[in-house]
Amino acid sequence: MFTRSICTTSIAILSSRALAQYISLSPATTVPSGASNYVDPSFAGFGIEPSNLFSFTGGDDTNTFSVQLLQNLADYAGLPAHIRLGGNTQDYMIYDASQTQYKWTANTNSRAQGVIAADSMIIGPAYFKALDRFPKGTPVTFGLNMAYIDNDWEDRIVKMAQGAVDGMKNVKLYSFEVGNEPDLWLKNSFRSAPWTGQTYTTQFLDRCAKLYERVLKPANLPSAFFEPPATASTIGTTFEIAQLVDDGIMTGRDGNNFMTAWNQHDYFYFIGVTPTPLTLDDLMDLDATNTQFAYWEKQVKAALNTGLPYVLREMSSVGPIGMPGVSDTFGASLWTLNFFMYAATLGIQSVQMHMTANSNASAWQPIPMYGSDTSFVRPQYYAHAAVAQLIGNGNGTTQISVLKTSNVGATYSGRIRAYAAYAKDNLQALVLINSKLAEASQDKGSFTFNINLGSANANKDVFLSYLTADGGDSQKGVTWNGLSYDDITGQSNVADATVNVVTADGQGKVSIPIRDSQAIVANIGWQLGVNLVLKPDPTQSKKSSAATTSMPGASNAVYTSIMAIIVALAMVVAR
Numbered sequence: 217m218f219t220r221s222i223c224t225t226s227i228a229i230l231s232s233r234a235l236a237q238y239i240s241l242s243p244a245t246t247v248p249s250g251a252s253n254y255v256d257p258s259f260a261g262f263g264i265e266p267s268n269l270f271s272f273t274g275g276d277d278t279n280t281f282s283v284q285l286l287q288n289l290a291d292y293a294g295l296p297a298h299i300r301l302g303g304n305t306q307d308y309m310i311y312d313a314s315q316t317q318y319k320w321t322a323n324t325n326s327r328a329q330g331v332i333a334a335d336s337m338i339i340g341p342a343y344f345k346a347l348d349r350f351p352k353g354t355p356v357t358f359g360l361n362m363a364y365i366d367n368d369w370e371d372r373i374v375k376m377a378q379g380a381v382d383g384m385k386n387v388k389l390y391s392f393e394v395g396n397e398p399d400l401w402l403k404n405s406f407r408s409a410p411w412t413g414q415t416y417t418t419q420f421l422d423r424c425a426k427l428y429e430r431v432l433k434p435a436n437l438p439s440a441f442f443e444p445p446a447t448a449s450t451i452g453t454t455f456e457i458a459q460l461v462d463d464g465i466m467t468g469r470d471g472n473n474f475m476t477a478w479n480q481h482d483y484f485y486f487i488g489v490t491p492t493p494l495t496l497d498d499l500m501d502l503d504a505t506n507t508q509f510a511y512w513e514k515q516v517k518a519a520l521n522t523g524l525p526y527v528l529r530e531m532s533s534v535g536p537i538g539m540p541g542v543s544d545t546f547g548a549s550l551w552t553l554n555f556f557m558y559a560a561t562l563g564i565q566s567v568q569m570h571m572t573a574n575s576n577a578s579a580w581q582p583i584p585m586y587g588s589d590t591s592f593v594r595p596q597y598y599a600h601a602a603v604a605q606l607i608g609n610g611n612g613t614t615q616i617s618v619l620k621t622s623n624v625g626a627t628y629s630g631r632i633r634a635y636a637a638y639a640k641d642n643l644q645a646l647v648l649i650n651s652k653l654a655e656a657s658q659d660k661g662s663f664t665f666n667i668n669l670g671s672a673n674a675n676k677d678v679f680l681s682y683l684t685a686d687g688g689d690s691q692k693g694v695t696w697n698g699l700s701y702d703d704i705t706g707q708s709n710v711a712d713a714t715v716n717v718v719t720a721d722g723q724g725k726v727s728i729p730i731r732d733s734q735a736i737v738a739n740i741g742w743q744l745g746v747n748l749v750l751k752p753d754p755t756q757s758k759k760s761s762a763a764t765t766s767m768p769g770a771s772n773a774v775y776t777s778i779m780a781i782i783v784a785l786a787m788v789v790a791r
Contacts, residue, residue: 237628238664238727241619243636245643245670251617251636252560255610258355260289260556260603261298262579263530263570266359267305267320267337271573272582273346275318281591282582284706287351292604292745294612296351300529300568302359302393302446307406308337309361311376315340327366331404334363335372344383355390357443357479357529357568362395362423363406370426377431391441391476393529394423397448399455413445413454417463420444424474439472443479443527450480451511457518466522477565478519481530482512484551487539499533500547500651500688500733502554503630509558516562525565531555532569533596538576544594547688548577550651550735552599557635557647560616569596580706592703595685598696602683605697605745606647606737610639619646628652628663637737643669645739654732656687662729669724669740678726679743680716680736688733697737697745715743 264272272282290296307330315321320337328334347356358380364372373394380389398416401407407415420442428439444465447455457478468474484505485494498504512528519526533551534543542548552569559567571578574585579597584590607614619634631652637645646667654660669678681697694700700711718738720726730736737744 240666242668247638247641251615255614257293257295258298261568263300263568265303265572268573273349278349281706289604290351293608296354298355298566300357306359307361307363310335311379312338318342330406348386350387354387356387357391359393374430381435391443393443393446399447399453413459414463417465425469440476442474443477446479448481477525477527479529483535484533486535496542496547497653500653501630527566529568530570532577543577546595546685546690549595549599552596556603561618593701595694598694601696613640649735650730652732653688655689660732662731664729666727673724674722676720677717679739681744683735
């Protein structure tokens with residue numbers, strides 16, 4: 217049974233504190249210039265450290281908790297989240313078909329170079345069987361070992377790539393990432409000087425050429441299947457995109473072009489690298505995200521100018537394994553929601569939030585750790601759920617545009633963000649974020665968004681879906697759109713059945729107050745998550761746009777009719 221809560225009720229609840237802080241917004245009612253392209257249903261994905269794969273998939277037995285959490289997002293967005301299986305440990309791994317265990321094993325005959333040797337871990341066919349447990353059609357960018365340079369390097373990398381091509385039956389091999397963060401290879405002794413972007417380009421193209429001829433071409437896969445340069449600290453190095461273009465990385469070999477996307481990595485904060493301390497309040501200052509990412513904005517533009525997409529395959533609030541009290545809090549969930557919206561507006565095609573089995577920044581804890589007897593869901597996962605439902609709401613036509621929120625007063629400076637989401641070229645939803653830190657034990661203020669939705673939306677109901685917890689420091693008790701996720705099964709539960717609605721006036725204006733440390737997605741016409749999601753065929757070409765798919769056997773007119781019935785039923789239930 218659903219109950220209907222009119223927004224005036226919310227205003228009454230908040231009347232104990234003056235609602236003096238506000239902003240007026242007038243989003244365009246049709247897609248404005250500068251909005252993102254269609255956001256891919258797999259956009260908000262995850263990175264998994266290769267050595268930790270079995271923690272997330274399970275060993276001899278499937279980790280059904282992880283699989284269910286990923287399936288939830290696939291159901292919301294219309295396609296599974298993109299997985300990048302890569303990180304430092306991809307450059308430690310070699311493939312041996314006789315190693316059949318559901319774990320990696322130490323190489324007792326290791327002889328390769330590196331602070332940690334480039335052949336120190338062995339995996340076999342069970343590695344790909346475990347990966348294949350993820351939801352059907354999950355797009356996977358698989359990290360290959362480029363660090364290994366012994367005389368048999370060609371056979372080694374070909375065997376690994378062939379294992380991936382042969383072993384992925386349920387999930388979808390999307391691309392290969394050849395080598396992880398080669399800009400750091402002098403530090404970890406994978407290479408010796410001179411080592412530059414030019415040298416890397418030569419070795420990268422050598423490997424791509426061999427992999428295409430021996431693995432991809434026989435499998436009828438295209439030559440443009442590789443993502444360079446997978447770099448981290450590109451600032452001040454010879455690995456910037458423009459430099460690699462000059463070095464000839466896009467030229468290919470033998471008439472074949474090997475690049476499918478530009479791949480870079482980043483973290484908002486990295487322990488042991490970022491010189492200043494970090495607090496939760498620092499993370500929740502969203503202006504700091506723009507400042508930290510300013511250089512990468514230039515890299516995105518450089519990438520797009522080459523005609524290829526830009527992907528951020530390794531990202532997180534805090535690296536390498538998070539920070540207790542910061543990355544595992546609800547404040548980090550608000551940061552994650554904002555980052556996904558921000559990244560989409562920059563033209564970034566895909567973002568993978570990195571996970572390890574021991575990271576406080578992982579969206580879920582796949583195995584018992586940190587004093588818990590069970591697996592558990594972290595607040596960040598709820599941001600992924602919000603983004604997945606928002607993307608699915610547009611059925612392949614979701615576009616994101618940022619709204620100006622700079623004049624909010626000193627109290628809320630850096631804490632207010634607003635984004636408009638469009639579906640089928642029309643304004644459909646607003647993402648409203650108030651990231652002012654309010655701890656669970658504190659009294660909380662609020663900030664009001666006065667929004668002019670335009671005359672086309674006059675007198676329409678606007679449904680409010682909350683991303684909320686008791687406070688920014690909360691590590692439990694998080695809900696998204698009234699849902700919580702079970703720490704054992706990963707399944708969703710209805711934690712709050714209230715349907716919150718505000719009705720626009722005759723001019724299309726609404727006022728939406730948002731409590732400190734909270735976010736709302738305001739969707740026009742129906743509650744987010746109740747509309748039909750069209751699921752593109754997961755076997756379609758990775759170059760195809762999800763926006764071109766349609767319901768099998770159904771015309772647009774039929775789909776529109778179905779949608780109208782579903783929305784009408786939802787409205788009846790809501791009332």
